[in-house]
Amino acid sequence: MTTEFLTPEAMLARLVGFDSVVGRPNAPIVGFVRDWLAGHGVHAHVLPGPEGDRANLFASIGPADRPGYVLSGHLDVVPAGEPGWQGDPFILRDVAGRLIGRGACDMKGFVAAALAMVPELVRMDLQAPIHLALSYDEEAGCRGVPHLLAALPGLCAPPEGAIIGEPSNLTPVLAHKGKAAIRLVAQGVAGHSSRPDLGANAIHAMVPVLSATVAQAEVLRTDAQDARFEPPWSSLQIGRMSGGQALNIIPESAMAEIEARAIAGVDPTAVLAPVIDxxxxxxxxxxxxxxxxxxxxxxxxxxAGMIARLAGKTPLGAVSYGTEAGLFQAAGIAAVICGPGEIGRAHKPEEYLTRDELQATCVLIRRLGESQRG
Known part of the structure; x- marks a missing residue:
């Protein structure tokens, strides 16, 4: 064991310092977390994903064979190539109480608070466990956490609930939309545009599918509604397109990426069915x-009642962005969103979390620990 202790701010600085961009190997940051936990007598299970170069991490503070609560976060961040950064996005800066860095808000701030509280939680001699579940590639569509959830029955007793620490101003959130995304690829035959009879235009082949997407998006506006969400319907959009080399060359290939956002009770993959057809x-x-x-x-x-008491805030009915919470729920674990910061700061230059928000998260986790002392 180690006597090293880090303030929440220092822990956040360590985490931001790892360039743990989505889709890349994450051994350095996972290794740091594993060693930090081991230094305080907490064994961490490092769970490699099928990619082979990145892993989830799961650890229990307290008796893992009893029902407890999960603190869930992801270790990956979106890229930081935007020109608006005023400094290195992977070096935390404190500017008038704003802790600025890539992932500070989404969502290394929550993870930093949880890790900084580990020594205190260990000293509490918990009678029911608090688990840490840290995933990879959340920013690529929650690709890592399903593997963690699949391993969970062998790691602990069924948890009573999970707190997903995505930015919500530390206001509990009870619902969010689901998501599904597809990539369409059309192949044609290149040639001179003066002889379309000798080629096959890949963009033209894509047009009926794009038209079906737009038509389905309009249908959804008058389909099932849920007033908790903004907008209150499921949605569909074409987010990316590419194709062709030059105006006078028949396009040999074309690509489009399409996403569906579905209200609760609607399968997001079913929203895409007309497009796939x-x-x-x-x-x-x-x-x-x-x-x-x-x-x-x-x-x-x-x-819902417990997290409202811990946070001291009335739960919010729903948000339109998505998280890993729906996957916890699908795995039979009740889940709620409650984390520091505002989602509007995420994925932007000069992303930040305030010092007060970070400290408030530690208070929430301390209250959770005290509730588990028996």
Missing amino acids: AARAAGVGVEHLASYPALALDPDHPL
């Missing part, structure tokens, strides 16, 4: 990129 009819290839379900925690569920 149109693609198959047009001979356009379909690649599934990501999918995660919506979250819908009953306001009367004990977890």
Whole structure:
């Protein structure tokens, strides 16, 4: 064991210092967390994913064979190539109480608070466990956490609930939309544009599928509604397109990426069904990129009441962004979102978390620990 202790701010600086961009190997940051926990007598399970170069991490403070609560966060961040940064995005800066760095808000701040509180939680001699579940590639469509959830039955007793620390101003959030995303690829035959009869235009092949997407998006506006969300309907959009080399060359290939955002009770993959059908009819290839379900925690569920007491705030009915919470719920674990910062700061230059927000998160985790002392 070690006598090293880090303030929450110092822990956040360590975590931000790891360039743990989504889709890349994450051994350095996972190794740091593993060693930090080991230094305080907490064994961490490092769970490699099928990619082979990145891993989830799971650890229990207290008796893992009893029901407890999960503090869940992801270690990956989006890239930091935007020109608006005023300094190195992977070196934490404190500017008038704003702790600035890539991932400070989304969501290394929550992870930093949880890790900084580990020595205190260990001293509490918990009678029911607090688990740490740290995932990879959340920013690529929650690709890492399903592997962690699959391993969970062998690591601990079924948890009573999970707190997903995505930015919510430390206001409990009970529901969010689900998401599914696909990539469409059309193949044609290149040639001179003056002889379209000798080629096959890949962009033209894509048009019926894009038209089907727009039509489905309009249908959804008048389909099932849930007033908790903004907008209150499931949505569909074409987010990316590419194709062609020059105006006078028949496009040999074309690509489009499409995402669905589904209200609770609607399968996001089903929202995409008309698009996929149109693609198959047009001979356009379909690649599934990501999918995660919506979250819908009953306001009367004990977890909702507990997190409201810990946070000292009335739960918010729903948000339109997505998290790993829906996957915890699908795995049979009640889940709620409650983390520091505002989602509007995420994925932007000069992303930040305030010092006060970080400290308030430590207070929430301390209260959770005290509730588990028996």
